[in-house]
Amino acid sequence: MASQTPPPSAASPGAFCVKRPLMTLTQRADFLSAARAARVPTPAFLLQARQRPEGEAADAIRVGFTCSKKVGNAVARNRAKRRLREIARAVLPTEGKDGWDYVLIGRKDATATHDFQALKADLSRALRKVHR
Template structure:
């Protein structure tokens, strides 16, 4: 799934004994270390408040695209929400629980 500044991948692990896990990929294409860390901090905060909405066993990876450094917090927040909704619908359409 892709949005303007982000790309996401999700999976339900068959072993749902662990809590939902989130990973971030922010490559050097996003910018220098300061810009990459700013994007990571923003994404961590956005996901921190949404982590409880993910089912146990969910693996969710967010990849920042190169122009994500130019996005403000509210843009990233709305895109993460959109991607989480898309992921939930995609997993439901495959017959998996969310």
Template sequence: MNENPPSLRRLTKRPQFLAAAKGVSLARGAVLIQRLDRADRDPAIGVGFTATRKIGGAVVRNRAKRRLREAAHALLPVHGVAGSDYVLIARQGTADRPWERLLDDVASALTRLAQPGPPDPSRSREAAPISDPPPAQDA
């Protein structure tokens, strides 16, 4: 296999992030990944990162985004689909998750999003945060 991996380009404009939100998304552990197939013929993979104030202050958000950037640079050329845009969204615990587990979360989500068809609905955006226990069953 002599193929060069697709190059990465940063998503910087708000409309690019909003467009990616209309694609498929999948939550795995400490990360939520959104993927949109672009209609153009550019083989580059677009990638953006975001973290909301829900996960913590500026220091925690910046650390979470730095960790997601490193994970994306390591895994997107291998597991990403050329001609797609990805947005990696930090979830609670992204900044403190062990590095190997964070890499597993990102790789698992990228692999599943690369497969044709809709993602597994039981692990979609509506999945409970990783820190919440399952709801109690009323008898």
């Protein structure tokens, strides 16, 4: 007989951690709006953040990723974007705010090689700066 693991109880660690849904930005207009908003540079990427106006849906965190050809060839750009997506998945659901758009822009020779824990710490620091 196969044993089943019980569902997490309210006393289990992480049970009170609020995970909000992440939506991906796909429209160019959303990227352009974020480009006109707050910017926070970090050693490995640039964070652009804007609070959406009241008329737009405010029930989720939206995030976009971009790496220009300055970052490198397609392999280097894709690796940089994969790392940016992963730090966004790890940090934004708990530290991001509903009703905000975030765009992470990769940097040449930094995003793909920077220490992963340092990337996550940089995103946390940048979010605190934006939300002050």
